[in-house]
Amino acid sequence: MAQIGKGRGKGKGKAKPKTSAASQRIAAQKKTEVGPSGKTYTPLELQVLGLKKKHPGTLLMFEVGYKDYFYGEDAQVAAKHLGIVCYPSRNFLRASIPVHRREVHLKKLLARGLKVGIIEQTETAALKKAGDTRNEVFERKLTHLYTAATYVDSLDSPDTLSFGGRVPPLLCIVESPVDKDGEKVNVSIVSVCASTGDVVWDQFEDNGMRTELETRLVHLSPAELLLPEEALTRPTQKILSHFATHGHNEFTARIEHFASTMSSSDAFTFVAGFYADKNRRENAKASDGFRSGELTAAVTIFPKGVVVALAHLVKYLSGFDVADALLETRFFARFAERTHMLLNGNTLTNLQIYRNETDFAKRGSLLWVLDHTTTKFGARMLREWVGRPLTDRAALVARIDAVEEILSTLSPRLTVLRQLLHGLPDLARGLSRIQYGKCTPQELAILLPAFQRVGTALDRIPASTSPFDSAILNGVVDALPRVKAPVQGVLTRVDLAKLKEGQKEKMWKDVESSAPEVDRMNKTIASTRLAIHHSSRRGGIPSLVFAFPNVSNHTHQYLIEIKKAEFRDLPADWLVISATKTLRRLRTPIMADLLRRRAQALEALALAANAAYRGLLAEIAEEHYAVLRDAVQRLAVFDCLCSLAVVGVQEGYVRPEFVEGDNILVVEDGRHPMIEKLRDDPFVPNSVDMGRRHKVITGPNMGGKSSVVRMVALCAIMAQIGSYVPVTSMRLSALDGIFIRMGASDDIVRGRSTFMVELQETSSILQLVTPRSLVVLDELGRGTSTFDGMAIAHAVLEHLVTVKGCKTLFITHYPTVARDLEHRFPQDVQNMHMAYTEDTRLDGTRQVTFLYKLSDGLTQNSFGVECARLAGLDEQILRCAALKRDKMENDVRGKGRKNA
Missing domain, CATH: 1.20.5 (Single alpha-helices involved in coiled-coils or other helix-helix interfaces)
Structure with a gap:
């Protein structure tokens, strides 16, 4: 803009604007620093250099206007993973994406195991113009930092960073040696899923193969590992490196290191300080139980190693603003509890619990058979159930009783609850976004009515309606109405229509009491607009003398249009806004000042509205999180039970019978659940009675031996999940673990031959097995010479019979071993084979017909x-x-x- 009229020219008597120290420094650098292109750095390029130096190891996305830019090496990485163009621009390589496509591209980068930071402009134009830095480049700083494990996806976004419906967590691991050579170690882990707030911890002793750690890695499937830089033993480093680089996940597991491991006392002090600090803050996002010190007291019962891992997680997650996931210890769960069956990594793989072994997809897995959930949070819980079957008979009976009641009852409550599940958003993820202050107004406009549906769902059911027989179902009924009052209290204060439109300034029904600063700024803006109106009338200027209707700013409002010949008669202090050859458009100083004040007030209003909205999210998290989370957990349980009820209603599925006392496992006419569902031809059923605990199974190759033993193991797992099973009948006493050694594969990456892998896995099984376990060994000893293999197979099976006393399904092609053990232990060992018929063709060759039926006795032919x-x-x-x-x-x- 320029002044016109008398006295215009070089601005006599007008002082030059002062420049700040920062602008002088940038100006000096601009004069002296020359980039690789031979040109001096621009102020923006100097800003990029400073921010990249401040945040090493992070791929930075710079918001500049309507695009996000990548600079230097980051541009090359982005071009490689996003399929965009990378090109030289002055002193940097540069690549860009539209801001509105940020989330799409961000997820692609996170799935590659990258840490990504968002650099945003933190100054607004109007407020900057009023400040001392108006002549400097806009201030920018890191506003968001993400990895795959710390990214909390938007409410309506598909789970592009998930596997099998489950968002992969962050896992922190610390260890301490048990012996001098570092073979045996005590391992402590804490896993946190930022998207759902689920926290899992454990401490255990592991052997040289790290089989226990491997089991937990397969179960938890973390997207990111937080590890000490130097304090891990070599066997642990090998298995973690193998997991990170050779897993079959859709994402690349990222490894982050911390410099040194805290001592247990320092860790406890750090964690206690974190909770105390959260307690002191005015906007603490924790429950009343936390504020009373409940959470800090709960941490004292954790093992010391777990507290150390927790401390490092708190420290790390604080940098991503998601450490609040660790505020509710009531939702902490131990990985290995006595109430859950142990399924190690080999068992999960060989039984295809989560994914098939062909293309590692969900289809063809046990989870695929069982998953008929309606909600995303229900699907995640069912996955946990599938990987951690129950072992406590009372809990098992309670769960399967609930499934049976759903199948057999026509209660109106059940009908309402089933209907409630349909159309619900991901409430667990939404709660986490509220807790972290990341929930958008549009998402809150979805969540509040959804929670209102949850809280009022049972209102129309008469109070006189009989309760369920199942305590689990009654727990769901009791939890839902508690949501009603908190949600209604929020809904009475906000306008859902404005919230849905994202209008934070207009979302309050009573803005004066709910958001006084917003109310004050609204009044300031109204006063300024009135002054603008009066000023335009006093100056003889009609409102909007000239305007561009498609321009969103106020640059072209309240202009006076004058022909060139009339310039000399205008006041000297009028400001030229725009001009053509024949016209000038001007604004009076008073009007310019009023418009500047209005722009500043509008930006101040936006800041006040944002602060008020964040305060609302903090209030919901502080006062209502525990009640809302409990209701979501109960709904997830109900969704899982309904899913199992869908399984149970299928033809040929029956309720298993759980018995106390001796170890019993009797399957009559059992069928393989996945094969039966995948194939059109009928599956040949088989019966197995483990009264004689050890079955030695022989028979022809391709005769169905592996399918039968897998069927027995899968039926046991399904029963202990609480599902109906594909059998005519099934009786069992709960197993505490299923251990499987099948197949032949080497492990070149970790320097292990096929035979070494086979023996190490067998050794691990022998260490973990108990009399309540089921062991499946398939062709043990085939990786070496015949006589050595026979000797090892014989010795291992004899050890299981005489020492361990577990249930065993032992597949072998060594009839001598089978014959000798049945002869020596007739009460414990039973030889069986897969039946077949044999004929001779006209050319003298044998023709074998497989009957796929498990029969008594031994066969000599393979x-x-x-x-x-x-x-x-x-x-x-x-x-x-x-x-x-x-x-x-x-x-x-x-x-x-x-x-x-």
Whole structure:
């Protein structure tokens, strides 16, 4: 803008504006610093250099206007992962994305294991113009920092950073050696899912293979590992490195290190200080129980190593503004509890609990069979149930009683609760976004009515309606009405229509009492607008003499349009706003000042509205989080029970019977749940009675041995989840663990051969198994010579029979081993085989028909040559193999007769 009229020219008598120290420094740098292009750095480029230096190891996205820019090496990384163009621009390589597409691209970068920071402009134009820094570049700083494990997705966003409906957590691991060589260690872990607020902790002793740690890694499937830089033993480092680089997750697990591990006393002091600080703050986001010191007291019962891991998590998550996930210890859960069955990593993989072994997708897994949940938070809870079956008989009976009541009862309450589940947003994620202050007005406009539905769902059910027989279902009914009053209290204060439109300035029904600063700024703006109106009338200026209707700012309002010939008659202090060859558009000084004051007031209003809205979120989290979270947990339980009820209503599924006393496992006409669902042809059922605890199973290759033993294990897991099972009948006493050693694979990355992997996994099973466990061993000893393999198989099975006393399903092609053990332990060992029929073709070759039926007795033949024929090997090779087989069998029989 320029002044016109008498005395215009070089601005006589007008002092030059003072420049700040920062602007002088940037000006000096601009003169002296030359970039790689040979050109001096611009103020924005100097700002980029400073921020990149301040935040090393973070990929930075700079918001400049309507685009997010990547600079330097960050631009190359973004171009590689996002498929965008990277190009030189002055002193930097540069790439850009539209701001409105930020979330889409951000998730892609996070899924690659990157830490991403958002640099935003923190000054507004009007307020900057009124301040001392008006001649400097806009101030920018890091406003958001994300990794895959700390990113809290928006409410309506698909789970693009999830696997199997479950958002992967952050896992902190610390350890301390038990022996000098570091083979045995005490491991402490704490896992936190920022999106849902779920926290899992554990402490355990692990062997040299780190099988216990591997089991937890497979279960928790973390997206990020928080580890000490130097304090981990070599076996632990190997397995963590293997997990991070060779997992089958859709994301790349990221590893973050902290410099040194806190001592247990320092860790406790740090954690206690965190809770005390949260307690002192006016806007503390914790429950009343926390404010009374309940949470700090709860931490004292954790093992020292767990407190250390918790302290490092608190410190790390504070940098992402999501440490509040650790405020509610009532929702902390121990990973390995006596009330849950132990399923190690091999068991999860071999039984395809979470995903199949072909393409690692959910389809074809046990979770796929059982998951008929309606809500996202219900789906996440069912996944936890599937991986951690119950072992307590009372809890098992209570859960399956609830499933049966859902199947058999026509209660109006059940109908209402089922209807309630449909259309609910992800309430657990929404609560977390409220707790962290990240919930948008539009999301809150979705959450409040949803919680109102939850709280009022049972209002129309008469109070005289009989309660459920199930305590679990009654717990759901009791929890939901508690939501009504808190949510109604918020709804009476806010206008949902304005909230849905994102109008924070207009969202309050009684703005004077709910947001006094917003009310004050509204009155200031109204007063300024009135002054503008009066000024325009006094000056003979009609409102909006000239305006661009599509421009959102106020630059082109209240202008006077004058022809060029009339300039000389105008006051000298009028300001030229725009001009053409024939026209000038001007504004009076009074009007310019009023418009500037209005712009500043509007920006101050936006700041006040944001502060008031954040205060509302903090209030909800502080006063109502525990009640809302409890209701969501109960609804998730109900969703899981309904999902299991859908399974139970299928043809051929029955309720298992849980018995006390001796270890009992009897399956009559059991079917493999996944194979039956995937195939159109009927599955041949099989019966297994583990009265004689150890079954040695022989039979032809491709005869169905592995399918049968997997069927038994899967039916046991389904029963202990609380599901109906695909059998004619099933009786069992609860198992405390299922351990499986199947298949043949090496581990070159960790320097282990196929046979070494086989033996180490077997060794781990022998250490963990109890009399209440089920062990499945498939062809143990095949990775070495025949006699060594037979000796190892014999010794391991004899140890399980005489020492461990567990239930065993032992598949082998060593009939000598099976015969000897059944002879020596007839009360405990039973030989069985997969039935088949054998015929001779016209050309003299054998034809085998598999019956897929488990039968008593031992079979001598494996029919490997016939299996090779099915695989398509050349007939000449097969005839040669058959001759060699017959010759070797005759030689062995001959030696046997001589020895006899």
